[in-house]
Each structure stands twice: as C-alpha cells, then as structure tokens.
Amino acid sequence: MSTANWTDDQPIVSLKDVHKSFGDFEVLKGISFDVKKGEVVCIIGPSGSGKSTLIRCINALTEINSGSIKVEGIEVNDPNLDKLELRKRVGMVFQQYNLFPHRTAIQNVMMAPVQVLKQPKQEVEERAYALMKKVRLDGKEHSYPGELSGGQQQRVAIARSLAMNPQVMLFDEVTAALDPETVKEVLATIKDLAQDGMTCMLVTHEMGFAKEVADHMYFTDQGVIVEDGPPAEFFANPRDERTQKFLGQII
Amino acid sequence: MTRKANSRQRLQASLQSGTDLPVLRPRSEVAAAYAEKDGLAFLRLNLKAWHGLVLLTLLLFSAGVAEAQSGNGREGVFSILIKWTPLLLDGFVFNILISVMSMALGTVVGAFLGLMQISLLPQVRFGSWFVTQFFRNAPWLVLLFYAMFMLPFQFEIAGVTIPFPDWVKAVIGLSLPVMANVSELVRGAVQSIPSGQWEAAESLAFTRRQQIWQIIMPQCVKRMLPPWMNLYAILTMATVLASVVGVNEVMTLADQVKAAEGGRTDLLAPLYGYILLLFFIYSYPIARLTVQLERRYAVKI
Amino acid sequence: MDIFYNWFRELYEATGINLPIFYNTFDRERFFSGLMMTIYLSAVSLIASVVIGVVGAWLQGSKLVWTRRIVQVYIQFFRNTPPLVQMYFFYFGLSALLPTFENEYGFQQPILGAFAWACISLSFFAGAFNVEIFRSGIEAVPETTREAAESLGYSRLGAYIHVILPLAFRVCLPALNNNLVNLVKTTTLAYAIAVPELLYVSGQIWSDYANVPEMMTVLLLIYVGLVGILVMSMNRWERAMRLPGYGT
Ligand SMILES: Nc1ncnc2c1ncn2[C@@H]1O[C@H](COP(=O)(O)OP(=O)(O)OP(=O)(O)O)[C@@H](O)[C@H]1O
Ligand SMILES: [Mg+2]
Numbered sequence: 001m002s003t004a005n006w007t008d009d010q011p012i013v014s015l016k017d018v019h020k021s022f023g024d025f026e027v028l029k030g031i032s033f034d035v036k037k038g039e040v041v042c043i044i045g046p047s048g049s050g051k052s053t054l055i056r057c058i059n060a061l062t063e064i065n066s067g068s069i070k071v072e073g074i075e076v077n078d079p080n081l082d083k084l085e086l087r088k089r090v091g092m093v094f095q096q097y098n099l100f101p102h103r104t105a106i107q108n109v110m111m112a113p114v115q116v117l118k119q120p121k122q123e124v125e126e127r128a129y130a131l132m133k134k135v136r137l138d139g140k141e142h143s144y145p146g147e148l149s150g151g152q153q154q155r156v157a158i159a160r161s162l163a164m165n166p167q168v169m170l171f172d173e174v175t176a177a178l179d180p181e182t183v184k185e186v187l188a189t190i191k192d193l194a195q196d197g198m199t200c201m202l203v204t205h206e207m208g209f210a211k212e213v214a215d216h217m218y219f220t221d222q223g224v225i226v227e228d229g230p231p232a233e234f235f236a237n238p239r240d241e242r243t244q245k246f247l248g249q250i251i
Numbered sequence: 252m253t254r255k256a257n258s259r260q261r262l263q264a265s266l267q268s269g270t271d272l273p274v275l276r277p278r279s280e281v282a283a284a285y286a287e288k289d290g291l292a293f294l295r296l297n298l299k300a301w302h303g304l305v306l307l308t309l310l311l312f313s314a315g316v317a318e319a320q321s322g323n324g325r326e327g328v329f330s331i332l333i334k335w336t337p338l339l340l341d342g343f344v345f346n347i348l349i350s351v352m353s354m355a356l357g358t359v360v361g362a363f364l365g366l367m368q369i370s371l372l373p374q375v376r377f378g379s380w381f382v383t384q385f386f387r388n389a390p391w392l393v394l395l396f397y398a399m400f401m402l403p404f405q406f407e408i409a410g411v412t413i414p415f416p417d418w419v420k421a422v423i424g425l426s427l428p429v430m431a432n433v434s435e436l437v438r439g440a441v442q443s444i445p446s447g448q449w450e451a452a453e454s455l456a457f458t459r460r461q462q463i464w465q466i467i468m469p470q471c472v473k474r475m476l477p478p479w480m481n482l483y484a485i486l487t488m489a490t491v492l493a494s495v496v497g498v499n500e501v502m503t504l505a506d507q508v509k510a511a512e513g514g515r516t517d518l519l520a521p522l523y524g525y526i527l528l529l530f531f532i533y534s535y536p537i538a539r540l541t542v543q544l545e546r547r548y549a550v551k552i
Numbered sequence: 553m554d555i556f557y558n559w560f561r562e563l564y565e566a567t568g569i570n571l572p573i574f575y576n577t578f579d580r581e582r583f584f585s586g587l588m589m590t591i592y593l594s595a596v597s598l599i600a601s602v603v604i605g606v607v608g609a610w611l612q613g614s615k616l617v618w619t620r621r622i623v624q625v626y627i628q629f630f631r632n633t634p635p636l637v638q639m640y641f642f643y644f645g646l647s648a649l650l651p652t653f654e655n656e657y658g659f660q661q662p663i664l665g666a667f668a669w670a671c672i673s674l675s676f677f678a679g680a681f682n683v684e685i686f687r688s689g690i691e692a693v694p695e696t697t698r699e700a701a702e703s704l705g706y707s708r709l710g711a712y713i714h715v716i717l718p719l720a721f722r723v724c725l726p727a728l729n730n731n732l733v734n735l736v737k738t739t740t741l742a743y744a745i746a747v748p749e750l751l752y753v754s755g756q757i758w759s760d761y762a763n764v765p766e767m768m769t770v771l772l773l774i775y776v777g778l779v780g781i782l783v784m785s786m787n788r789w790e791r792a793m794r795l796p797g798y799g800t
Contacts, residue, residue: 059703087705098700101795102718112704115714146797157700164704388779390737393751393772400764488634495636495744502637520645527633527641534632 006073012037012199013058013168018067020053027053029223030067035168035216040194041201042210042231045220046246051203054220055172058201059092072167084116091161092170095177097153099145105156106132106141109163117164124163131159135189151182155189162193169193171202207250211235219243328521335508342501343529345418346490349500352422353490354483357429364430365437366463379434386431391489398424399496421493425486432482440471477545484534484541491526501526570763571770579757586753587774593670593749594736600675601735602728605682612687623683630680636741638677643669643745670742678735685731689724690716722793729786736779750774 011034020028027050035041043051056062058069060076060083069076072089099108109128113119132141135155145153154174161169171190175183187209194200194213204210210217210231217234219227219242227240238244367379386394402420406413444467452462494502505522512518560574573583612623630638643666652660664672693716701711743751751771758767 061699061703083702084705084707087703090703092700092703094696094700096694096696098694098696100697100701100715100719101798102722111714112706116705116710144796146795148797160704384780385776388737388776388783389772390740390751390775390779392740392743393775396751397768397772400768484632491634491636492741502640516644516648519648520641523637523641523645526637527629530633530637531629538632 008037010073011035011070012039012072013201014068014070015058016068018054018057018069019065020050020057020062021065027223028057028064031220031223031225032067033218033225033228035199035201037167037199038197039199039215040213041216041218042214043201043203043218043220044205044207044210044246045226049220050223051220052172055092055170055201055203058168059090059170060086061092088117088164089167090170091164091166091168093154093157093161093172093174095173097145097150097157097177099153099157099160101145104142104144105137105148108145108156109160112160113163128159128163131162132156134162134192135159136185149182150178151185154178154182154186158186158189158193168199168201171200171204173203173205175204175206205250207235207247219246221246328518331508331512331518332521332525335511338504338508339501339525339529342499342504343526343533345498346487346493346500347533349418349422349425349490349493349498350483350487353425353429354486356422357426357486358433358479360426361430361433362437364434365441368434368438369441369463371459383431383434383438386427387435389428391425391428392492392495394427395421395424395492395496398427417496418493418498421490421496421498425489425493428489429482429486433479436475436478436482437471440474441467443474444470473548477541477548480537480541480544484537487534488530501529569766570761571766572761572763573757573767573770579760582753583750583757586748586750589748589753590739590750593667593674593739593742593747596671597674597678597735597739598732600671601678601682601732604675604679605686608679608683609686609690612683613690626676627680627683630677635673635677635738636744639670639673639741639745642673666742666745666747670739670745670747674735674738674742677738678731681731681734682728685724685727686720688727689720692723693719722795725790725793729790733779733783733786736782737775740775 013035015034016032018028018031019026031054043054045051053062057064058071058076060081064077067077071086074086074089075081076086099105100111103111106125106128109131110121110124113124113127114121129138129141132138135158137152137155137159140148140152140156145156148156158169158174174190175186178186183206187206190200190202191209191213200213202210202214214231217228217231218225219234219238219240221242227234227238227243234243235247238247364379364383367375368383370376370379398420399417402415402423404415406415448466448470449462452466457466490500491502493500494506497503505526508522509515509518557575557580560571564570564575572579574580608623608626611619614620647662647664647669650663652662655661697719698711698716701715702708706714739749740751742749743755746752754767754771758764761767
C-alpha cells in the first residue's frame, strides 16, 4: 500500500482535478483541495452544486470519472482499491442517520468492528460504551433506533463511525433532518470531536456553526470551488459575487 | 432564503419517495400495513399481456408433444380441443357464475360479521371474532366438503319444497371462507381509520350507527376494494374445487371430454393447459385493475 | 387411554355417533397416518417453497433481462391459475408425458408418484408467492442503509448477510407467514390425486362406515385447531421479530 510513504505532515485528504458526471450531466468539474491532519473543513453551497457527491466520492460510495483522491496516500480512484483499508480510515455520517433498526444502539456501534475488523468483542464493547458516553448517550445503550429521537439517533450514528477509529470524519448535512432543538446536541458532539483533533469535513447549512468550528471554508457552485478561505475572512468579505449572493440569502 | 427552503423541500420530497417502506415508516403507517396484510393485500397479482402469450406457447408446446406421440390414425389434439371448446366454455362460464354468487353471498354476510367484530358489546365481538377465525383457518376444500355433505338436498319451508342442488351447496360452501376473509377485511379497514375520525364524529353528536355508516365506512370502502378484488381472484381459482365434489364445472367436463375421446392420457396435458389458459385470461384484466386501484389509492394518504 | 377409547365405543352404542378413529385400532392408525402425511406434506412443501422463494428473489435481481423474465413468467403462471388444475396438469398431464420404468412386478410405473407430484406442485405454487414476498422485503430496505453498511467497511456480501437480509426478513415475515399458513391449508388439494393425507383417509373412513357427519366435523375441528395453533405461533414469532419502535 502506498500508505507507507505517507507522513503526518502531508495532507490527509488530497483532491486533484476531480471530475464526475451522471450521464451527460457533469456534477464535479475539476475539484482540487487539500485537508491537513486535524483540520476542520466546511463545504457550503447551493442545492445541487455537488456537495454530497463530493463527500461520497471521498468514501468511494460514488466512483469518479477522472482526477485523483488520496486519503492517507491511498488512491481512491484506483480500480484495485482496497475499500476496507479506505473505510477503516474514513468515517461517514449521513443525513438520514441510517442506523440498523434491528439492532440496539450499542449493537449498532459494535457491529462493524466485530464483524468487519474481527476485533475481540470485549475490547470493542468497552470502547463502544466509552463512545456512547462521549456522544452523551450513556443510559441509552440498549434502546433500539426506533425508540430514539432523531438527534439521539444521529449521535449513535456518529459513535458508530468513530468505533472504527477513523482518521477522517465526513458529515453530510447531518442536522438537516432534525428539528432546531436537537440540532444543538448533534452540533455540540461534532464540536467536541473537532476539539479533540479529529479531521472533519462537513457539508452544512448551519453558518453560525461553520463560522465557529471551521478552520477552512469552501464554497461550491455548479461543480467548482468558487471561493475558499479561513472563516473569519470568508464570512466578513467574500470576494466572489456568487458567494456574496449565497451568503446574503442565507443570513 | 427561498433557495435554501427549496433545497430543503426537495430533499424532503426525495427522502419521502426514497423511504416509503415499513422499515422507516412512522408507527401508524406500519400498523396500517399490518392491517392490510390481514386483508390479503399481499396477494397482489400483476400481469402483463405477454404472460398470456407465454402460457399459450406452453399450451401449444404440450399439445405439440401430445400430437407427436399420438401417431397416425388418431385425431389430432388441436382438433379435439377445438371440437370440445363450446362444452368447456360452458363449464367455465358456470365456474364464473359460481364465483360471482359466492362472492356476493360471502361479502354480504362477511360485512355484517365484520361490523359485529367492532361492536361495543364484548360478547358480540368475541362471537363474531371466533366465527371469523374459525372459517379463516379451515381449508377451503374441507369447508366445501362440509357444505356438500351436511346440507340437505332440499328445504321445506311452509309446505314449499326448495331444492338444494349440488351447485347451490357449492356456492354456500365457497362463500364461507369468503365471508370470513371479508369480515377480517372490514375489521382491518375500520381499525386503520385514525381514532380522531371517531372522536370528531362523536363530538358532532352522530349516533354510533351514523358514525359507522356515514363517517367510517365511506372511508373504508376505498381501502377495501383492492384486497376484496384479490379475494375474488382467489375465489375464482377455488371454484374448480367444486369438481372434486362432482359439480359439472369445467374440470369435471374436462374429465368427460377425456372419457369421450377414449381415455387418451396424452390429451390431459393440453386439456388442463387449456383450462389454465382460460383462468389466466379471465383473471388478467381483474388483476390489472386491482394493481391500478392499489396504486391510485396508495398515493393519497 | 383405553378408557378414553372405550368411551367413544359407548358413545356410539348409546347415541349412534360413530367415531371408529378412536375405538378401532386400525382406523385410529389410518387416521393418524393421514395426519402425519398432512404434516409431512406441509413440511416438505414449506421448506421447498421457501428455497424456491429465496432463489427466485435472487434471480429476479439478476442483471440479465431474460432471467428476470423467466422468473416473472413463473410467478404469474402459478399465481393466476388454480392450484388444483396445476396439480392435475403436473400429475396427470406431465407425468403421462414423462417416461416410465418397469418395477419389480413387471408393471410400467411412472418415475414420480402422487406424493412427489403433490410436493412439486404445492412448492411451486407457494414458491411463486414467496419470490415476490422476499423480493419486496429486500426492496423495502433503503439503499442508504446498504450505503451506511458499506461505509462501515462491510463488503457487498457482508452487508447482505449482516444488515439487508435480517432487515428484509423482518419486513416480509407477516406476509411470509400468511402464505405459509395458506400452503398448509392448500395441502388438502392432494386429496384429488389420492395422496393419503388427512382429508383422503377421512374420505376412506366415512365411506367404510357411512359416518360422514361425524368424520366431517372431526376433520373440520382438527384442521381449524391445527391451523389455529400455527397462526398463533406465527403471530407470536412476528411480534418477537418486530422492529422495536416501528409499528404498534
Ligand atoms: N446517483 C445520481 N444519478 C444522477 N444524478 C445524480 C445522482 N446523484 C446526484 N445527482 C445529481 O447531481 C447533482 C448534485 O447532487 P448533490 O447531491 O451532490 O448536490 P448537493 O450539493 O448535495 O445538494 P443538496 O444541498 O440539495 O444536498 C444534482 O443535480 C443531482 O441531481
Ligand atoms: Mg446533499
């Protein structure tokens, strides 16, 4: 694996000229950027601009047409990609939680490490309880997803991803399906993670939150990155007209 | 702002369409789905025209095999089938007649039984529940036998003798399971109506009878129609059971045809294939309609 | 036990209600073997129909159009024609076209007997429903759930085994159970091709003793009881398997 030559000081995620089309429709038209270890990156942009597609490509849920995506030196756009190696490193949280409804919260967290990574059950269990505590859900370990609120389900989903000990976490509009009250709980959990030094890539509509946690902002429109920069500068005086317009509508 | 709202809306819409399944449905809808299951809704029949063609091919194939085996000097299978078609069609029409009458009888009695299942009196509720479960669990053929052997061949009411020929007994025998299934259908449909409807009607001072007939039932009919039609399809398939107890329907006539042709066993495959085809052709439009209705009513929630 | 059996003899002598299946050893054994045959026939067809359902559902997900079409033809053929005619078609029609072999007495004997044909036709009949039931169960699992499993490192097969199938199974269990109960009731059709199951032996007994009303009633009660027990245990199983938090 090419991971051998990868070192901490290189970007942990690196995209170069990524193109993606669905049929005739080009969704990503040459995206390039780097994410350093421990960095928190927020991607914003109008609907249909390809944010979800971008995030999914990093996790190899969607194949790209050309370009290169590297995660810790692993080339994602490689027909012989070892998906397990990639997914051990990249955790993903979905908008719809996607918990497995036939398993309890703690079982959801433990399933993949035990069944996929074949780690000893006892060890995983300890870690799982610790993670449930970390997402502030201790006491709910034996509830089924159907018995939890949306915000609680989403935090179980975060714990479930963390149980794989990923190096990068991807969040795709994880609060979009929640009501305003529960949004806070989930955002607080993500903030904890960011402060612990986890590399995070977030697609979000929560501008206040982005301003607060992001190290770097990206604005996408029509499949290209229009503008990027540190949040203070990005929000205070956006240079591009489209960014100005978008921010004007949101805030 | 509008753009963002739009995005949310679209998202919501796509989510809803992407997850219209029991796994992620809210409680009430799952309950409705379970209620529907009781109403045989799962026995969905969906057909396309070419299925009939395939069946026809099968028939022709088996006829061809029989033809090849029949050798010289014997009448071809096709001409035999054509020769006897009027008789077989007569028999088939009788099957349809039996099915229509059983369905009518079973539906009327079953509807009342179903309403009794939602009665406010516990004894009535239990009694009708028991009758429903009893006839739902009994095999159709056993019920048919029961009706055949246990009903008298004639009735005498006030000096007038009413004959009870076999086919009338068959109609009664087949209507028993129909009755039980309709009863469950009615109960399931009524229970799937949100309790708010009852309460609203109650608060508007409707009597219980009015609540049922003017508020609840009209809402149930739509829900019940597709599974009711499915039940009819199943009943139609069951009418051939009457041949086992000697009613002159299409299967009995097929045996007679075989006997008339000197008991040629090579005739059987094409003959039965022919009957399969008759049933298929008959159930095709009904099944199509059922699926369409199901779709139409499914959209409106 | 003997007291119990004798009670029926006395019942017959006192009231004329004749139930030789209790007091006559031969008839008791005959009736019991019929009951066993019904259970055996049900069990074999049940297992075979579930296997057909799983294989069919898997084939229906095939990328090849013709594979899917053939499965579809199979489903539509068996769902939309009377099972009794299917059984006749198989037993009288097809078996007449199949080759025969010579048995030890020098007679020509068909390769498959009535029991085998009953199993085949019942399995294919119930299997046609099972294919659609399993298929709809698998389709009920959202694509995103599969993606979530994949993003946790599950392979396609792993996601199938650990996530999709367990979920699909729970979703389609009510419909599956309903169909299996129907199958048990449908085994009575084997009567028509002289498989010695419960209905058939009862027919033999009532023609021997001319005790139709008694036998019919016993038969009806036994079937209703048998199916009732089955339905109840299935319902209990469904409740145990229901997804917590979904459904009442
Ligand atoms: N599987 C697919 N097949 C075809 N087109 C797709 C597919 N997935 C996404 N698209 C299209 O790609 C475009 C970008 O989609 P994407 O989901 O990445 O947008 P987004 O920026 O995440 O939007 P939103 O804010 O609404 O989530 C959209 O126009 C969408 O219709
Ligand atoms: Mg998106």
